[in-house]
Amino acid sequence: MLKGYKAKFDILDSGVTETETWIHVMVDGDYEAAFGITEPFPLYLHFFLQDDKIQLLRLDRIPGGVPTMRAVWAVYANNSRPLSSIRSDVWKVPEVPENWVRVKVAAAALNYHDIFTLRGLGMFGKIKYPIILGNEATGTLEDGTEVVVYPVFGNPDFKGDDTLDPDRHVLGELTQGSLAEYVVVPKRNIVKKPKALTFETASVLGISWLTAYRMLFTRSDLKKGQKMLVQGSSGGVATALIQMGRAAGMTVWCTGRSEEKRALATKLGAHKVFSSGEDLPEKMNAVFDMSGVQTFKHSMESLAPGGTLVCCGMHSGGGFAEVDLMKLFTQGINIHGVYAGNREEFEKLIDFVVEHDIQPHIPVVLPLERAEEGLRMITDGTVQGKVVVRI
Structure with a gap:
């Protein structure tokens, strides 16, 4: 080189x-x-x-005598072989800018967003490499306070909904991420962790669960007892929607590509499960779509008049989905997009999880040195629920 x-x-x-x-x-x-x-x-x-x-x-990259930490990062972008750019080694302990704080990370959840970073797909700007991976974090401040990081960064002078800030981005996208012993974040992104939450539970709330919360409680306009369809049954957002939808009193239906995934949805609280693309016996008040192109048509067809389609991903591939314009305007269909959520929603999410004693589905907890295994599970689609890295 x-x-x-x-x-x-x-x-x-x-x-x-x-x-x-x-x-x-x-x-x-x-x-x-x-x-x-x-x-x-x-x-x-x-x-x-x-x-x-x-x-x-x-x-x-580090001179002798400089404090270091363990970290996992992407050294460059590789769209065809994203995992090939992962490195796990020492990194310089980050300095703390004014109005920022350093968090000693206890746990960090993995997200599909990490795969986007490895592929070089920046959501809100060009990624500069090398960059530490990780979009979520929980841990302790220097005084021992246990905290959760609200992962949406932006312009501190912006007034209004954080999700509309034109300068917004998430932790680990334009700043160094949380798959490390330490991460630095703005003071305003710190939320005190309730004692009722473990570090592992708190670590998954920032991206997948916050996205699911905004989809369900802010964008869907669902009322207690109404029917909702979750397209997918094993991903981080899908499992969060199933668990929170059931806790909120919705009638939760779900699709899954395999019997194993449909069984998981039932275990987590889904009232009925169906194969992917299967015609439903009833129309839905809201449909939540994380897959994108492959499921979008089925999602539209599954909606009742006045229903709402809420999208948050494109796991089945990018590109453009066709929209049935006749149904869109004659039946008053609403379509919303969601990417994470705002600070108020994050705090409400934490309170909701504590109040309903929800235990997010976390089947895999790995040490930092094995983070690549977790990312491989995500790319291969072999994990159901969330993967957490304990540091």
């Missing part, structure tokens, strides 16, 4: 310790096509001299 690619090196500093010599350089070159690296990057060359010859040359 250091040879070729029209590489250029500017020596910034150097030093000698009792055990090694180090040289700090800034590297620039044509690395975007091969590695997704678009900016010049710092590098430290550590080596030992013996008989005036370099021994044990080591390349690192």
Whole structure:
């Protein structure tokens, strides 16, 4: 990597310790096509001299004597083989900007958004690599206070619904993420963790569960006892919708691609389950669609007059879904898109989970060093519910 690619090196500093010599350089070159690296990057060359010859040359981004932490990051974008860019190693402990705080991470949940980052798909801006993965976090402040991170960042001067802030983005997208021993976030993104929630439970609420909460309670206009259809039964948003819908008194129907996934939906509280794409015996007051193109038509066909379709993903692929315009306007169908939620909804979500003693479905808890296994489960579709990384 250091040879070729029209590489250029500017020596910034150097030093000698009792055990090694180090040289700090800034590297620039044509690395975007091969590695997704678009900016010049710092590098430290550590080596030992013996008989005036370099021994044990080591390349690192961190100088000797600097506090480090364990972290998992994406070193570049790779759309075809996203997991190939994952690295698990040491990282410099982040400094704390003004009006930000450092959180010692106890647990962080994995999301499909991490796969988007590995593929180079930024939701609200171009991703700069390397970047630590992780969109959700819970942990402790320096004074020991247990907290949950509200993951939607934006312009601190913006007034109104956070989800409409044109500068918004989520943790781990334009800032370093939470798959590390420490993460720094704005003070206004800190929420005190209730004692009733474990770190693992709290860690899943920021993206999937917050998205599900906004879909269900803000956008669907559902009333207690009305019918709702969840397209899918095993993903993080789907399991959250099933559990919260049942707790809120809705009649919850669900689709699933396999008997195993449909059985999980029943276990989590779904009243009826169906195969994917199956014609339903009744029309729904609201349909929640996380898949996108493959399920969108079925979602529209499943709605009763005046019903609402709420979408939050494109797990079955991007592109454009066809809309039955005749049904849209003659039957008064509502269509909404949701991406995470605002701070008020996040606080209400936490209260709702505590009040109803909901235990989010978390079948897999891994140490940080095995985060890649969890991300592979997500890309392969072999996990049901949420994967949590304990740090």
